[in-house]
Every structure is written in C-alpha cells, then in structure tokens.
Amino acid sequence: MTGHVSSINCTNCGAGLEVLGGGRVTTQVCGYCGARLDANDAYRVLSVHAAMYRPDTPFKLGMKGLVDGVEHTIIGIAGYVERWQGSEWYWVDHMLYSPTHGYAWLTLEDGHTLLTRKVRDWPRGPFLTSREVERAETRPTREWRGKTYVYYATSSWILDYVEGEFTWRPEKGQRGTAVSLMPKGKASDMLTFADGEEREIEVTRYFPEATAIFGAAPSAPRGVHPLQPYVPKEGKRFYGLWFAAMTVAALVLAMLVAVTSGERITLYEGQPETIPPEMTFDVSRVSRPVRLELFQNLAQTWAEYEMSLTDPVGTRIAETGRGISYYYGGSGEDAWSEGSRYSSLTFQPTVPGTYVLLMEPGEVQPLAGRVPLRLTVQEGRGRALWLLIAAGAFAMAFLWTLSSGWRHRSARWKGSDWTEEDDD
Template identity: 35%
Template sequence: MKAPQDQTHAFNCTQCGAGLDILGGGRVKTHVCPYCRSELDAQDNYKIIRQFRDMKRPETPFDLGMTGQVWGVDFTIIGTMAWAEYYGGKRWDWVDHQVYSHTHGYGWLSVENGHVSYSRKTRDVPSPTYISESVIENSEARPSVRFQNETFRYYGSGKASPTFIEGEFNFRPSMDDKLRYVDLMGGDRMLSIIDSGKEREYEVTELPDQPSLLDSFGVSKDRRPRARGVHPLDAIDRSPLQLFIRNLALAGAALAVIVGIGVAFKGDEIAESGRTGTNSEIRLPFAVTNETGLTQITISANANNSWAWFEAELTDADDEPVAAFERGVEYYTGSDWKEGSRRVSTQVKLLPGSYTVYVSMVEAKVDWPNGRLASNMEARVRQGVANPDWLWGAAAILGLIGFVFMGQRYLRSARRWSGSDWSDD
C-alpha cells in the first residue's frame, strides 16, 4: 500500500501527459496508460518501458476504477488483460481484470462466456505440484492432485497469450507472454497451475453470486454479460431444506422397501396340498385361527414355456361358498432369460373358522418352442398375511422424489464437465 501520508492518487503519463489515477497499492509494478498504451514502471517514477500497439479493446462489463464487493470485501478494478487461446482451428477469448483490496490484496475478476469468476494466487502447493502435457496425453484416467485436503481433477489445459493490456498490475505483463495453464476442478473451486516458463504459480478460482457481484460493481443492465452454458463452478447449491427433503425421501423409500420385505414374509403356513396332477382337483381344508391379517392362497404349477389357468372356490365349514377366483401362471425361459412366474397368490379376509379351497386347472396351452404343459400343481394357505403393495407404492414415490433430486445434480454435473477437454479415448 502507498503510505497514507505519502499517498498519491494520480499522476500524468510520462509518455502522453494524460492524467491517470492510481488505484492499486505499493506492490503495483506496471501501469499501462489507457490512452497511449505506454507501459510505465510504477516502481521507478513511471519511466517508459515500452509501448503496446495494435491492441483491440475487449468487450467487458468492467472499467478501470469500478469498485464493488466480492463476498463482502471491497475491491477496485485496477487492470484489464484480455487473452486468446488457439487450438485445432478454434479460438477462445476471455478477459481478466486485476482487482485490488486494501485488506485482501490482489486478485482477478475473469469474464468468460458471460460468467464472472474471482481468482487469487495461493501459496499452498498441490501434490503433485505439476501436471505435464505428457502426463495428460498418456494418462488413462483424468489426472488429479490433492490440494488443501481436497481432490482436484483435470478439467482442461492450454497455452494463452495476451491480446490487450491496460491499467495497473502487480507484475510486469507483456504481449509476448505465453502462459501454459492446467485447470483442475474440485467441489466448488478450480485450481489452476500457471507456468510462464520463468515461474510456476497456483491460483484458486471461485464463482461469486453473479447478480450481486454485478450489482455491487454498478454494472448497468445493458452491459451485463449474457451467460452461455453452465460455468464449471456453477454447482447446484441446495438449501438445507432441499437436502433434508431429498435425504428424507431416499431414507423413506429404503425404509418402505425393508418394511415391505418384512411384511411380505409375514404369516404362518396352515395348509399344503402337496404336488397333485393337473388332471384332478385339489381339495385343501384349513382352519383360520388368526383374527388379524389376511389369508393367502398360493397356487403353483410346473408350466414351462406355456401357461395354465386355474379356478378356485372357497367354502366355509357349512360348505357354503365364501369366495371364488381365477388365476393363471405363465412361465417362459430361454438360454439367458426367463419371464413370468410359476406361482400366483390371492389374499382374502377370512374370519376364524374352518374352510376348504378347491383348485382345478381349466385351461393350459404351450405357446413357445420346447414348451411343456403344467402336469402337476400345488396349493398352500398362509394366515396372518399383510398386503405390502402400499409400501411398494410408497417406496416408488419416495424413491422417485429422491432420484429426481439426484438426477438434477447428475445432469448439472455433466453440464459442468461438458467444457472439459479431457477425453477417455
């Protein structure tokens, strides 16, 4: 910082005489005059170092001298540096603005694809410290590094050169600079390894809330950048309530499945006919003693690549009909598949007492190659059975809610990574 007692807020360009504001602190090394493009040595009486020519001003919502807040900290735009990268016949452009805070030092506000991110240098070093081009080319999986107890996975890399320089910088920029960068993405931060050929630096990038950032810097509506696509750091920021609902839905679905399985196996077997030829009728007497729950009658038959249709009649102790139903089994199989079931069940509510169920096969047909008609059948009766269907329904609904949340996150994540230049090939 300039000493408050010696603070100078402005000077005249030593090349063209234009009045220039001093916005940065004492660590500013270079001041590039916005009028004549002269690069001046801020640490040596603004001596002229060189003059930049043929620079095209980039489109950006920020101007030198604009002030605003990043996460509640005051920053001033002190420099503008536009970059271009060429690869495979394509060109990528972005604009970095050097920003300065009395309390939080120097950083960058970068404008790319209409998104504005904040970056700052970090002195912490990842492990490994560098990812070379050959490592990227020869790796079978995305390279990654560990940094501040977090894993950062490879996102992209390239070489960029400046196309425009203006204002103050805490280093000495040059139009001849060629920076090789490797971007790695963590949860909601990007780690960049920047190699200038002379030194290697590490930067951490985060994505501030866009509307409040632009509001804070006083960017007018007509200058606001139009965001294209999803920024890699634009992760879904779930509210605690949303996360609670998602977790509650998934936990509820899991609980419904567990309880449903328990319910499905509930009950006691009270009668079994044993295997009987399908050409005769099963007569199976049984006694219901349980006042609660349902009585389940299960019919099974050895149909194979065929179907069989059964009629069942239920009578009470006075041989009066209580219920009648029809059910069919069908079972098909191939070398690596099978379909249908050789078993079918019906549940009825019966009061305690004696009953008899009569089961007979009324129709059967082979309708698949190598099929065989059902030749024997069996009936079983269980009491105290509960119907788990409502639990399966609840599990399906709750699971759907949870998976919609998760699916949203997955799709968002896929879009975040869509700009990566990594290919599994």
C-alpha cells in the same frame, strides 16, 4: 463506485480513457476502438483490434472494492476462450490494482468468482509444463507450503478480448497454456503454472463475495466449481434422520406383517392331470386377504388353469383363470427371460368358515403337463411388499442425503482431464 486518478485521450480515436493502474502498467487498450497503446511511450498506438466483442460480465473498469480489507480497483478486462473437439469454454479475468498490495486477478467462470495472485515462493520441483504432464505415468504433484497439490487439468487458452490497463502486452489471439493442481480432500486453493509470455505460478481461491464487494450485479453460478467448498443444505441433518427413521419404521412394519401372516398350507402337489376336482380350506379371520398361490417350475412352455371359488354360504366370489409361463435365452449380457413360474389369486374373505375351490387344467402344453404343480393357501396374507418398497425408497433417500458431501467432492474433480488409464 468508480475511481478517477487521471485520464487520457485515446491516440487512435480520441475517446477519453481513465488511468487507474499504477506505475507498472505497460499497455492500455481502448474499449471503444480496440487500439493497443504503449503506456511507456506517450500512449503510442501499437496495433488496433477491431470487432472485439465484450464478454458478459457484471464488473466494469473503475469499480472499487475491499479485498481482504484492502481497497482494489478493476483496471483491466481480459476475455479468454478454450476450444477442444468442438466445445468451447469462456471465462473473464479482471485485473485488480492496489497501491499498497499490487496486482491480482478477479475471475468470472461459469458464474463463479475467483481471486488469483502470483506466487513468489515457488513450489518444490521444476516448473510444470503441459509436455511434462503428457509424459507423466501418474498424476504429477507439487509440494507447496506444507501441502501436496495433485494435477487437475491443462488449459490451452486464446485471448479473445482486452480492455483497460495491463502490466504486460496483451493482444487478441495470444495463446498460452495453464496447468492446474489442487490438494486432495477439502481444497481451498489451486496452483496454476501459467505458460504464456512469461512463466508464472499463481494461487487461486474461491471468492463468492466478489459481486457484493465491488457493487456488481450478482452472478448465477452454474454447476460445481473445483474450488467451491461444500456447504450442507439447510435441514440436511433433519431430513437424514427423518429418512433413516422412516426406513426403520417401514422395515419393522414389514416384519410385523410377515410374522402375523397365517401359515402357508399346501392344498395340492402333483401332476396337473391329477388335480382334485374339489378342494376345501378353512378361513378363521376375515380382516385380512387370503392368497392362493400356484407354482410350476416351467421352462420354455406354458399352462393355464381354470379356478372357481365359493364362500361358506354358497356365494361364488371368484371364477377366473390363471396362467404360468417361463421362457429364457441368450447368455452373459445378452441373457433374457420373460414370464413367471408363479401365479396367484388373492381375495378378501367375506365370512369365516370352509371355502370350496374348484380347479382344473385349461390349456396345458405337453411339456408343462409333465411338470409337477404346487397349490398353497395362506390365510391373513399381509401386504409386506409395499412396505418393503417404501423402506427401499426411504433408504435410497437417506443414502442420497448422506452422500451429498461425497457427491460434491466428486463433482469438483469431474472436470479433471486425467483419466484412470493414465495411471495404468
């Protein structure tokens, strides 16, 4: 909705301009030719800014909306840029005017909308400048209205675009700094020490309903804004409980599998060269796998063993080889290892009874030939590993869901330019 209080013609290009901003307006900038006009001197041309590019914003001059129950009108648009080490950040301030409540700012930053007003009751302590921040050994703080505000960041801005009415003399290329502070924990506002043409202190709050209030197209927020409150996603409680229950269930099943697995029996333990040519073991259950496991505590060497397995009815069910090797090197962060001191043969028994294992050394390195070999068999071997992996995955999902609030708070402070080294 657009308000029409009165209008003038630009004294530079003749374009019609609305006058919306009240008696404290000192400057009007023509959106057609970029002329800065003196609102207190018959709109005399102060200067002309050519080649200004309007920032991307859904808000327009003249839009009206109820802010805290009071009608405000957008009377000015100012685009800002901050440049640092090859990076650029842009935001847009929209000056608001209410005949009864004065002036405020509606800011669009990364799709987030914020509401800013000047502070009349300044916080305790001197005005916080960027120079004072640079000299500080710990994060600067200020007390205001019973809360402690902690240093967040310093912004060095350049005015890149102006259009509409202002209570000050904006000019393209104008520079200034802003030092911002936030309360720890659940912040609802931000204090900003603005150092430009004048020194002012402002308070800013998150204002996501702005586009709906002013009838503008919705903006898509990018990332987490420092003032953005944490809102749990729908279903967080359900998913958290579900992942927790699945973690417990997977762990219980893994324990059941472990305790119901058969006893591990040693078939052989000794030097590789004295392995019996034939070994037997009994299997009573055929519903679960049987595992033959070899262990040899090797270091910088390897060995291979030939294995042949026959079931109680004389059917050969496996004829294969198994290798063991282990190498390592380096130290500290450069330490590495490869291979394993374990090897195994797992099979599904076909019938109960006595199974026959034929085993002999294949290629065995001299160093490996001097290391004892242990061969064990375990009947009813369960697959608890996959259940443990599932339990770990469910536990990670549970912790991820549970930590959403912490991650949001961490993201809010991620943009702070204070580093831990500054506190040392």
